[in-house]
Structures are given as structure tokens and as C-alpha cells.
Amino acid sequence: MPxxxxxxxxxxxxxxxxxxxxxxxxxxxxxxxxxIEVDQGFSxxxxxxxxxxxxxxxxxxxxxxxxxxxxxxxxDTRHDLRSYTAIHQGLVFCIGAxxxxxxxxxxxxxxxxxxxxxxxxxxxxxxxxxxxxQPLRFSIEDPQRQARxxxxxxxxxxxxxxxxxxxxxxxxxxxxPRVLGSSGGSLPSDMRIAFYSALVGVALLFITLCKYEMAxxxxxxxxxxxRRSVSGERDxxxxxxxxxxxxAVK
Amino acid sequence: xxxxxPPSTLTAARAVLYKELTLERRAPQTLTAMALFCAxxxxxxxxxxxxxxxxxxxxxxxxxxxxxxxxxxxxxxSFVADREEGGLDxxxxxxxxxxxxxIAKATTLFIxxxxxxxxxxxxxxxxxxxxxxxxxxxxxxxxVIVLASLGIALVGSLIAGIAIQTRARDLITSILALPLxxxxxxxxxxxxxxxxGLGAGTLAGRWLALLGLYDLIFGLLAYALFDYLVEx
Numbered sequence: 403m404p405x406x407x408x409x410x411x412x413x414x415x416x417x418x419x420x421x422x423x424x425x426x427x428x429x430x431x432x433x434x435x436x437x438i439e440v441d442q443g444f445s446x447x448x449x450x451x452x453x454x455x456x457x458x459x460x461x462x463x464x465x466x467x468x469x470x471x472x473x474x475x476x477x478d479t480r481h482d483l484r485s486y487t488a489i490h491q492g493l494v495f496c497i498g499a500x501x502x503x504x505x506x507x508x509x510x511x512x513x514x515x516x517x518x519x520x521x522x523x524x525x526x527x528x529x530x531x532x533x534x535x536q537p538l539r540f541s542i543e544d545p546q547r548q549a550r551x552x553x554x555x556x557x558x559x560x561x562x563x564x565x566x567x568x569x570x571x572x573x574x575x576x577x578x579p580r581v582l583g584s585s586g587g588s589l590p591s592d593m594r595i596a597f598y599s600a601l602v603g604v605a606l607l608f609i610t611l612c613k614y615e616m617a618x619x620x621x622x623x624x625x626x627x628x629r630r631s632v633s634g635e636r637d638x639x640x641x642x643x644x645x646x647x648x649x650a651v652k
Numbered sequence: 653x654x655x656x657x658p659p660s661t662l663t664a665a666r667a668v669l670y671k672e673l674t675l676e677r678r679a680p681q682t683l684t685a686m687a688l689f690c691a692x693x694x695x696x697x698x699x700x701x702x703x704x705x706x707x708x709x710x711x712x713x714x715x716x717x718x719x720x721x722x723x724x725x726x727x728x729x730s731f732v733a734d735r736e737e738g739g740l741d742x743x744x745x746x747x748x749x750x751x752x753x754x755i756a757k758a759t760t761l762f763i764x765x766x767x768x769x770x771x772x773x774x775x776x777x778x779x780x781x782x783x784x785x786x787x788x789x790x791x792x793x794x795x796v797i798v799l800a801s802l803g804i805a806l807v808g809s810l811i812a813g814i815a816i817q818t819r820a821r822d823l824i825t826s827i828l829a830l831p832l833x834x835x836x837x838x839x840x841x842x843x844x845x846x847x848x849g850l851g852a853g854t855l856a857g858r859w860l861a862l863l864g865l866y867d868l869i870f871g872l873l874a875y876a877l878f879d880y881l882v883e884x
Binding site for chain 1: 810819823824828832834839842858865866869877
């Protein structure tokens with residue numbers, strides 16, 4: 403079995419630096435390079451944060467689902483940890499996408515929440531579903547069963563996301579600006595550069611935070627193991643209820 | 653002496669289904685609770701909305717919210733007896749395919765939901781519904797109830813399988829099921845609204861297509877994932 407030592411913290415510094423540089427550059431582009439939008443004015447700038455957050459959130463949930471499938475196929479607990487982290491961070495980003503969406507709705511339409519907006523409504527439903535991931539894990543004590551059931555949930559929820567988007571979109575008239583539609587989009591090239599750099603920046607932030615969370619959990623598990631070996635306690639950690647996956651430390 | 657052959661999936665599913673239906677017939681619990689819940693909910697809606705008669709989207713919403721919450725009762729009870737009386741362990745000891753359990757549970761839930769759905773629709777038309785639907789509208793509504801019951805039964809069996817092993821079973825069932833059922837609810841409420849309206853509303857094909865898609869996707873998912881829920 404490969405040792406998990408130093409696995410999670412690898413290249414963390416590099417990712418963190420890249421994130422800081424790309425995010426700063428993309429925000430600079432968004433505020434100083436991309437032109438002010440004619441209809442919405444300065445408030446449209448939130449688009450450069452809101453849309454990347456939304457896209458990365460969905461990406462995170464999909465990645466969580468893929469790792470969950472890998473866990474179910476292999477039984478390797480590292481995939482469970484990756485799935486857990488991707489969904490956990492995805493949820494955090496989802497809150498960000500919802501809040502920025504509300505702010506944008508207020509600026510564009512004068513209301514904090516608009517039910518006519520299918521993407522925002524879909525996000526709320528997806529958020530509500532993924533909110534149950536942590537309570538579900540927490541309510542199962544046996545670590546193996548917890549990981550297996552959480553993986554089943556992650557796969558079901560991952561498939562649910564597109565079905566939900568189709569249903570909500572069918573049910574509501576389209577008023578959201580379709581900036582990147584199938585017809586090639588109406589985004590001018592200078593806005594597009596700022597948008598894509600923001601997307602890369604937010605994606606890098608997601609990866610960095612995931613790696614950071616995994617490294618932190620692993621370090622804490624290692625510290626616990628060291629502390630137990632110093633004090634001469636038994637090698638197994640005491641069984642405590644937790645929503646997070648247990649990490650085996652060599 | 654040749655060893656006894658393990659039962660096929662359908663044989664095992666039929667046996668479990670027979671057990672479920674016999675249990676319900678001898679000591680009616682789930683069906684009566686669901687039906688009573690629907691009746692009480694309609695009375696509550698009458699007072700809460702302050703309306704004697706409903707039509708269109710509001711009627712459709714009241715009917716389906718009631719049926720969804722009643723379905724939660726059925727989903728919550730789905731594996732309880734098996735878990736408490738050791739039926740689940742017994743099934744796992746038997747050389748039967750695990751899919752049989754899913755098929756039996758989903759079929760049981762489907763039958764319950766169908767009966768409760770049709771009864772509730774009739775009761776709703778007597779108690780709260782303003783316009784009188786035509787025969788073709790009744791047939792369309794029955795089709796919607798069939799497709800919705802199938803979807804709820806498939807998702808419900810999967811959720812019941814997950815929730816039965818958790819500490820907070822009732823909580824997990826509700827908070828998992830409601831968001832997962834939202835696409836289905838969108839389709840059924842939109843499909844039913846014109847049927848319960850004042851004009852000669854007809855069933856829109858796209859909502860049936862969405863319901864069919866939902867049933868198909870979650871049916872396949874339940875089939876693919878259920879084995880992982882009954883591993884030990």
C-alpha cells in the first residue's frame with residue numbers, strides 16, 4: 403500500500419502562488435481592462451466572480467461524483483477523502499455563487515431573489531441537496547459504511563444536477579443574459595479574456611483549497627498518531643463521530 | 653444430490669413483494685397512514701388558504717405537495733420492519749440477488765403511491781377542486797400519477813436504503829428526498845395544472861418526457877447503486 407505521507411501537501415505552495423497571481427491578474431483585468439457594460443454599468447463586474455464560482459462549483463460536484471465512483475470501484479479511502487473534499491469545497495463555493503447571484507439580481511433587477519432566473523433557482527436546489535451530504539455522513543458511525551453511503555449519495559447527486567437544471571429551465575422563462583451561449587456568445591473579446599482568466603483563477607483557488615484541506619486533515623491525523631505513540635497509547639484513534647473521512651496514517 | 657439452485661432475481665423479488673403486501677394486508681399501516689395524511693392535509697389547506705375551491709396551478713400545487721409529503725411517510729417506513737425484525741439480515745443470508753430487494757421495495761412503494769395518489773385525487777376533486785375535469789383529463793391525470801409514483805418509488809427506495817443505516821433515519825429521509833424530488837415535482841405540477849384548470853386544458857408532452865427521463869435516469873441509478881447499500 404503506498405504511503406500517504408506528503409501526498410496531500412505536494413505542490414501546495416506552487417498552487418497557492420499561482421492562485422494568488424492569476425486571481426489578482428484576473429481581477430485587475432476585470433476592473434481595469436474589460437469595458438463597462440452598457441446596460442448594467444459597473445455592477446456587471448460581479449459577473450467575473452459569480453459565473454466562475456458557479457462553474458467551478460458544478461465542476462467540484464462532478465469531480466466529487468467521479469471520485470465517489472472510483473471509491474466504490476476500488477475501496478481506496480483516499481478517493482473517499484478526495485470526494486469529500488471536492489464536495490465540501492464545492493458547497494462553500496456554491497454559497498459564494500448564491501450570494502453573488504443575489505447581489506447581481508439586486509443590482510440588475512432590483513430584487514435580492516428572482517424566481518424567473520432558472521440558473522439561480524437550480525443552484526439553490528443543488529445547494530439544498532448537497533447540504534445533506536455532511537449530516538448524512540455524520541449520522542453513520544462505521545467509517546467504511548459512511549464512506550460507501552456517502553459515495554452513493556455523491557453519485558446520485560452528481561447525476562441529479564443536470565436533470566435539475568433541465569427541469570428548472572423548462573419551467574421558467576429565460577431572462578438571464580446568455581453570455582456564453584451555444585451560438586458563440588455575445589461576450590466581446592476583451593471581456594472574454596477577463597472572464598476566462600477569472601475562471602482559471604477561481605478553479606486554481608478551488609484546487610488549492612482542496613489540497614489545503616486534505617493536507618490539513620492528513621497532518622492532524624499524523625499528529626494524533628505521533629501523540630499517541632509518544633504517550634504510549636494504543637495505536638488506533640479513539641472512535642469519535644465525525645462527518646469527515648478517517649485517514650489511515652502509517 | 654445436486655445443490656439447490658439460488659432463486660432468480662424475479663423469483664426472489666416476487667417473494668419479497670408478496671411478503672410486503674401480505675404484511676400490509678394483515679396489519680394495514682403505511683397505506684392507511686398515507687391516505688389519512690392526505691385527507692388531513694386537504695382540510696388544513698382549506699383553512700390555511702381560506703378557500704373552498706381551488707383550480708389550476710394552485711390546485712395542482714396543493715395536490716402534489718400533499719402527495720409528496722404522504723410519499724415521505726411511505727419512504728420512511730419502507731425498510732423499518734426489515735431492519736427491526738431482522739428481515740434485512742435474513743435476506744442477506746439468502747442466496748438471492750440484492751437487486752431483488754430493490755425491485756420488491758420499489759414495486760411495493762409504487763403500488764402504495766399509486767393507490768394513495770388515485771384516492772387522494774378523487775378526494776381532492778370532492779373536497780377542494782373547483783372545476784370538474786373531463787374523462788380525458790382524468791385519464792391524463794392518472795397517467796401523470798402513474799409516472800410520478802414510479803419516479804418517487806425509485807428514488808424513495810434508494811433513499812430508504814441509505815437512510816435505514818443512519819442514526820437520524822427520519823431526518824435524513826426528509827432532507828434527502830425533498831430536493832431530489834424537486835425536478836419530478838416541477839414536471840408533475842406543471843403537467844397537472846391545465847388538467848385541473850377551468851378550460852379544456854390538455855397534457856403537455858414535454859412534462860411527460862421530463863417525467864419519463866427522470867424515471868429512467870433514477871431507475872438506472874438505483875439499479876446500479878443499490879448493491880452498495882446492502883453489502884453488510
